[in-house]
Amino acid sequence: MRFLALLRKELRECLPWMLLVAIAFFAVGGFLLRAEAYYGGYRHYSRLSPGTVVDHYQLTYYQTLNLTGPWLFCLSIGLGLVLGVRHFWIPHFTRTWPFLLHRSVSRKSILAAKLTAGTIAFVISLGTVWVALYWYASRPEVFAIPPTVRVFIEGWIFIMLGLVAYLGTALSGLSTANWYTTKIFGLVLATVIIVTTLSQWTLAGIFTSIAVSVAILLSQIFDTFLRREF
Amino acid sequence: MIETVLETEGLTKYYGSTLAVDHLDLKIPQGCICGFVGRNGAGKTTAIKLMLGLLRPTAGSSRLLGCDSQQLKPAIRQRIGYVTEGHRLFRWMSIAELEKFQRSFFPKQWDDKFFADMIEYFNLPRRRKIKHLSNGERAQVSLALALAPNPELLIMDDPTLGLDAAIRRQFLEGMIELIMRQGRTVLFSSHILGDVERVSDRIVVIDKGVLRANCSLEEFRAAVKKVILSFADSTPAEVDIDGLLHCRRSEKELELILVSTTDDHIGKWADRTGAERYHIVKMNLEDQFIEFTAPPGRKKLFRWEEI
Numbered sequence: 001m002r003f004l005a006l007l008r009k010e011l012r013e014c015l016p017w018m019l020l021v022a023i024a025f026f027a028v029g030g031f032l033l034r035a036e037a038y039y040g041g042y043r044h045y046s047r048l049s050p051g052t053v054v055d056h057y058q059l060t061y062y063q064t065l066n067l068t069g070p071w072l073f074c075l076s077i078g079l080g081l082v083l084g085v086r087h088f089w090i091p092h093f094t095r096t097w098p099f100l101l102h103r104s105v106s107r108k109s110i111l112a113a114k115l116t117a118g119t120i121a122f123v124i125s126l127g128t129v130w131v132a133l134y135w136y137a138s139r140p141e142v143f144a145i146p147p148t149v150r151v152f153i154e155g156w157i158f159i160m161l162g163l164v165a166y167l168g169t170a171l172s173g174l175s176t177a178n179w180y181t182t183k184i185f186g187l188v189l190a191t192v193i194i195v196t197t198l199s200q201w202t203l204a205g206i207f208t209s210i211a212v213s214v215a216i217l218l219s220q221i222f223d224t225f226l227r228r229e230f
Numbered sequence: 231m232i233e234t235v236l237e238t239e240g241l242t243k244y245y246g247s248t249l250a251v252d253h254l255d256l257k258i259p260q261g262c263i264c265g266f267v268g269r270n271g272a273g274k275t276t277a278i279k280l281m282l283g284l285l286r287p288t289a290g291s292s293r294l295l296g297c298d299s300q301q302l303k304p305a306i307r308q309r310i311g312y313v314t315e316g317h318r319l320f321r322w323m324s325i326a327e328l329e330k331f332q333r334s335f336f337p338k339q340w341d342d343k344f345f346a347d348m349i350e351y352f353n354l355p356r357r358r359k360i361k362h363l364s365n366g367e368r369a370q371v372s373l374a375l376a377l378a379p380n381p382e383l384l385i386m387d388d389p390t391l392g393l394d395a396a397i398r399r400q401f402l403e404g405m406i407e408l409i410m411r412q413g414r415t416v417l418f419s420s421h422i423l424g425d426v427e428r429v430s431d432r433i434v435v436i437d438k439g440v441l442r443a444n445c446s447l448e449e450f451r452a453a454v455k456k457v458i459l460s461f462a463d464s465t466p467a468e469v470d471i472d473g474l475l476h477c478r479r480s481e482k483e484l485e486l487i488l489v490s491t492t493d494d495h496i497g498k499w500a501d502r503t504g505a506e507r508y509h510i511v512k513m514n515l516e517d518q519f520i521e522f523t524a525p526p527g528r529k530k531l532f533r534w535e536e537i
Contacts (some may be wrong), residue, residue, distance in 0.1 A: 005334030009320070095318040098284055104308035104335045229285045 002105045003113055010117030014088055021079045022125040029068040029133045033142075065137045065147040065155075072155055076126055076162030077194070083121055084169020087114045092173070095230040111225045115218075118166050122159055130155045153203065160210050161197060164190050167217035174224045189217065235383050235415045236281065240290035243276050243439075249250060250276040252439040253290065258417060258432070265426030265447075266419040266434045266492060273439040274419040275315055278387050282312060292370045308336060311381030313389045313418075315374040321361035325354055325371055329378075336379035345378035350406060366397035373404050386418035390425055398422070402429055423516040437523045447515075454518040457496055459484045459505040466467055471499045485523045 039230045091097045100110060134155070138146040168190025175183040192212035236258040243251040245321060268274045272429045279285040281292045283299040292299040297306045313445050319328060333340045347357060352370040360368060369389060376384060389405075390398045402425060405416065417434075420426055426447075433450045435443040443450055454475075459465075465484045470475045473491035477484060484505075488496070493510065500508040513521070 001337060002335055005331055009323075011332060013322070094321065095314070095316065096320060098279070098282075098312070098314045099320075101284060101317055102282060102307060102312045102314075104304040104311075106304060227286075230279075 001036060002103070003109055006103070006105065006113035007117055010086055010087065010114050011120060014083055014117055014121040017079060017082050017086065018125040021075050025068075025072065025075050025126060025129045026132070028071045029129065030136075032071075033065070033133060033137055043150065051132030065134060065151050068133060069154065069158065072130065072166050073158045074163070076122070076158050077165045078162075079122065079125065080162040080167075080190075081169050083118050084166045084173060087118060088170045088173030101230055107226050108222070115167075115170075115221075118170075119163065122163055122166070126159045126162065127132060127156070128158060130159065150203075157197070157206055157210070160214075161194050162211065164213055164217070165199045167214065167221060168193075171217055171221050171224065174228060176228060186217065186220070189213065196212045233262045234258065236293070236337065236417060238281065238292040240445065241277065241280055241292050242289040243273075243285060244288045250439050251280065251287075251436075253443050254436070254439070256434060256441060256444060258415060258434075260415050261413050262291065262432045263416045263430045264418070264434055265430035266417055266436070267298070267421070267423065267426055267519060268419070268436040270421070272436045272523075274436060276386055276439075278385055278417075278419060278437065282310070282385065287470065292531055295353055296319045308339065308379070308402075309382045310363040310462060311376035311379065311384040313372050313376045313386035315382070315387040316391070317365070317368040317389070319368060319375075320362045321371060322359065324357050324359050325349065325363075326356040328360065329356075332375045332378070339379040341378050341380055344380075345374055346517055348374040348377065351402065351404070359430055366393050366401075368394060369393055369397065369401055374402060379402065382414060384414065384418075386416070387423065388419050393519045398425060423514075423519050427515045435519065435522060442522065443516050451515065453490045455491065455496075456511040456513055456515070456517075456521065456523050457486045457488060457508055458511060459486070459500055459503070459508040461504065466503045471496070476521065487524075489522070 093098065101107065103110065130152075130189070134147060134152050137143060142147075168186040168188075171186025171189075172183055173186075175186065177183040195211060197206050197209050200209060234257050236256070238254045238256045241251055241256075242249075254273075254277060265277070267276055273332040276285060280287050281294060281299050283302045294302065295306055295309055297303065320331075323331065329345060333342075348370075352367070352374070354363075354367055354370060360371065361461065363371065373386075373389065376386070384405075386405075390401055393401060405418075406429060416429075417494075418430075430447055433443060433445065433447050434441070435450075443453075445453070461482050461484070463482070465479045465482065468482065469484065469486065471486065471488065471491065472495060473488045475485060475489050476487040479485070496508065
């Protein structure tokens with residue numbers, strides 16, 4: 001009950017940003033898919049006139065779900081930064097940390113509620129929209145070649161990178177060091193991981209780098225939060 | 231047996247090289263209303279945060295309800311009400327939302343009726359968001375939230391700061407609601423000595439991080455005295471009276487601020503130094519506090535010369 005109260009509060013603080021990002025991604029993704037489905041309809045096998053030479057490379061290239069990738073990436077990183085600031089920087093400016101920390105729960109629970117809310121925010125605002133777009137693009141007779149599972153997984157990788165940005169922002173927000181010293185560590189680590197991940201080609205490499213970075217960031221966040229003065 | 235609900239031992243806190251709290255040894259017995267007073271920057275907020283485990287001490291320790299402040303379990307926190315400095319609450323929540331949030335942490339203790347009565351008494355609209363409340367209204371919500379769980383120990387950090395006289399009066403009356411519940415202990419820091427005088431039965435004075443007094447209000451009132459002595463020719467060169475805190479002199483007069491010096495002793499000293507006459511000036515608590523914590527030489531530029 002106490003954890004749920006904390007979780008509700010943290011989710012409520014994320015809600016405007018979750019809605020904004022979900023609506024933006026749904027609008028952009030939906031527009032791109034609909035436009036391509038409408039104007040790119042000639043690329044569908046069923047609509048080709050007899051005798052047309054099919055360029056398979058072109059068909060693969062125009063897997064339109066890919067077009068939403070940069071948008072998903074930017075929105076995900078943006079959401080990560082905004083939620084990190086909302087959860088871990090704003091309480092410092094509004095001086096609400098003492099009120100929050102004097103709850104009859106452990107500090108671990110307070111932190112866990114924040115991180116859980118952050119993760120749920122990503123899943124709801126970007127994850128569900130991404131699943132919906134993938135489902136639409138995979139329907140028969142929408143595109144000549146439905147998007148591959150890898151495209152779907154890559155979308156989730158972008159969402160996870162947003163989570164890395166969130167954790168990096170959280171760590172920097174919690175640090176009491178100076179900007180020119182270790183305070184910036186969280187953001188720098190998140191940036192390095194994001195760049196590294198984007199340059200990986202194998203899914204195993206991508207997931208490994210994300211898993212390692214999340215583990216490092218989480219351990220640092222917990223350590224900092226439990227020891228920090230407010 | 232009177233139990234100690236709050237205890238600090240050599241509590242010390244440095245911020246970098248700045249000493250904020252200096253070897254604070256404090257014991258607050260159960261059931262008292264303790265005014266925690268000090269000038270700006272005296273270390274009141276730091277001391278309170280140390281007691282609540284929000285800051286880590288550089289040295290020493292503190293215990294609340296028998297539990298080390300740095301290891302306060304949720305069950306212990308549940309028994310302690312805390313009103314933060316400036317009444318910092320979640321601005322986006324309405325009073326009703328904040329009530330629901332707060333109630334979740336006190337499932338068995340929360341007194342719905344008490345909270346409703348207080349909100350009604352303060353005439354606060356439940357649906358209004360915290361960000362739309364005035365300072366005074368926020369303070370009232372803050373107090374209602376802290377009192378509704380019926381805490382054994384209530385710690386308030388400058389709760390009346392920035393409030394006008396009427397709101398302050400209402401706030402203190404709300405506080406008295408808790409005081410009337412038997413066995414409850416209140417520690418509240420304040421700059422306003424009138425508030426302390428109105429509700430406290432104990433006073434703790436902290437100055438530059440150092441504990442200067444921890445006694446009943448009556449003892450403090452009786453202990454700090456201002457004596458003015460008049461001399462026919464000139465004032466004595468040396469002032470060697472016991473309990474001397476400050477001494478200011480003009481040509482034929484001495485003004486002494488004394489602590490714990492008996493009237494009898496003052497009389498004898500006046501006779502010994504050949505004073506023509508002397509009188510003990512009645513001071514209110516605020517004057518006593520100002521004199522008690524005044525840095526030496528403060529009035530040097532005016533009429534008196536500090537020695």
